[in-house]
Amino acid sequence: MRDITRQIGRDAEAAVSHTVAEEDPDVNLSPRVLKEVRAHSNGGRVLLLDGFAITAEDTPENQKEYPQNPVQKEGLGFPILRCVTLISLSTGLLFDVAFGPYCGKETGETALMRQLLDVLQPGDILMADCYLCTYWLIAACRQRGVHIVMKNHHKREDHPADAIGLREGERLVTWTLPSRSSWMSQEEYEEQPATLELRLIDVNVNRNGFRPSQFTVTTTMTDDEQYSGDWIRSIYESRWLVEVSHADCTSSAGLYQLAL
Numbered sequence: 001m002r003d004i005t006r007q008i009g010r011d012a013e014a015a016v017s018h019t020v021a022e023e024d025p026d027v028n029l030s031p032r033v034l035k036e037v038r039a040h041s042n043g044g045r046v047l048l049l050d051g052f053a054i055t056a057e058d059t060p061e062n063q064k065e066y067p068q069n070p071v072q073k074e075g076l077g078f079p080i081l082r083c084v085t086l087i088s089l090s091t092g093l094l095f096d097v098a099f100g101p102y103c104g105k106e107t108g109e110t111a112l113m114r115q116l117l118d119v120l121q122p123g124d125i126l127m128a129d130c131y132l133c134t135y136w137l138i139a140a141c142r143q144r145g146v147h148i149v150m151k152n153h154h155k156r157e158d159h160p161a162d163a164i165g166l167r168e169g170e171r172l173v174t175w176t177l178p179s180r181s182s183w184m185s186q187e188e189y190e191e192q193p194a195t196l197e198l199r200l201i202d203v204n205v206n207r208n209g210f211r212p213s214q215f216t217v218t219t220t221m222t223d224d225e226q227y228s229g230d231w232i233r234s235i236y237e238s239r240w241l242v243e244v245s246h247a248d249c250t251s252s253a254g255l256y257q258l259a260l
Contacts, residue, residue, distance in 0.1 A: 002097075009093040013045060016090045044123030044147075046089035046235060049132060051109040053082050053102055066101050084112040086119055089127075089235075095119055110134060111183065120146045127235055130154055133218055135178055139192055142220060149219045149235045152200060158216040159200075166224050169202035197222055201229045203236060 055078040056062045068077030080102035086095040098115040100107045110132060120126065122145030133150035141148050152158055156175075163171040175196045180189040199222045204214050217236050221227035 005094055006096055009088060009091070009095045012091045012093050013088055013095075044125055045121070046125045046127060047095065047120070048087045048089055049084070049113065049126055049128040050087075051082065051084045051112070053080050055080055067103065070103055082107055082109070082112065084109050084116065086116055110137060113137060114140070117141075117144065120144050122146065125149060125235065135175055135196065136181065136184070136192075138196055138198070138218075138220065142193070142196070147220045149217060149221075149232055151236070152216040152218045156218075158202075163200065166199070167229070170224060170229050171200050172222060173198050173200055196220075199224070201232055203233050 056066055058078050062079035066079040066081050068074075068079060081099050082102045083097055083099040085097045087093065088095060096116055096119045098112040100112060113132060114137075117140055120141065124146045125148070126141055126146055127149045128151075130151040130153050133148075133153040133156075138148055138150075159171075160173055163173045165171050175198060177192055177194050180186065199219050201217045201219065202214065203217055217232060219227075219232055221232060
């Protein structure tokens with residue numbers, strides 16, 4: 001089932017143009033932002049990365065492999081799987097999924113994402129929320145020729161003092177190599193780049209019926225002439241589509257999705 005799903009995703013992606021279409025996009029699949037993204041496409045795939053959790057049938061085998069939430073009293077919770085998916089912005093189809101227990105060592109979304117790195121191709125644009133905006137994931141993407149567009153991590157400054165201004169709401173920053181993480185070998189650590197040059201772009205969201213919000217997006221697309229700030233903002237604005245795709249995937253498979 002997994003092999004078939006991945007093949008369908010690849011075939012559909014190959015059949016879709018990644019440049020601007022003459023006709024308006026299908027509003028049920030592709031809102032305004034998709035047309036804006038295609039209008040200045042670099043020809044690569046835009047992949048939406050996100051995680052969610054699902055409950056499994058309450059059997060002893062599942063409880064052993066995928067334990068229930070540890071805050072629940074034993075026997076009162078269902079087995080829980082944590083999942084991380086890669087979904088195409090252009091087609092809404094699933095490229096691949098990594099899954100594991102909800103809790104325990106190396107079961108977080110960043111650990112699961114490392115299992116999907118080989119799915120990425122040079123020229124891809126990977127889009128994710130702030131939790132996955134880490135030095136290690138960005139460095140791994142850069143090594144593969146993959147750009148990222150992610151909400152800036154909440155522990156990182158949106159306006160660091162040493163930032164180099166490009167234009168209003170845009171600046172260049174340099175991240176330095178942090179201490180080695182516990183999951184990383186010394187050999188892997190020594191292969192990491194000493195610095196990462198990144199671009200921070202402020203996003204202001206004002207929609208009727210919603211409270212105004214402001215946040216900052218991090219991207220490896222540092223050339224503001226080749227990649228306009230508005231285009232990158234449109235890419236991140238499309239992030240909500242991944243929630244719709246998750247609902248489609250879980251309902252089609254007869255699974256219950258948890259809002260975590």
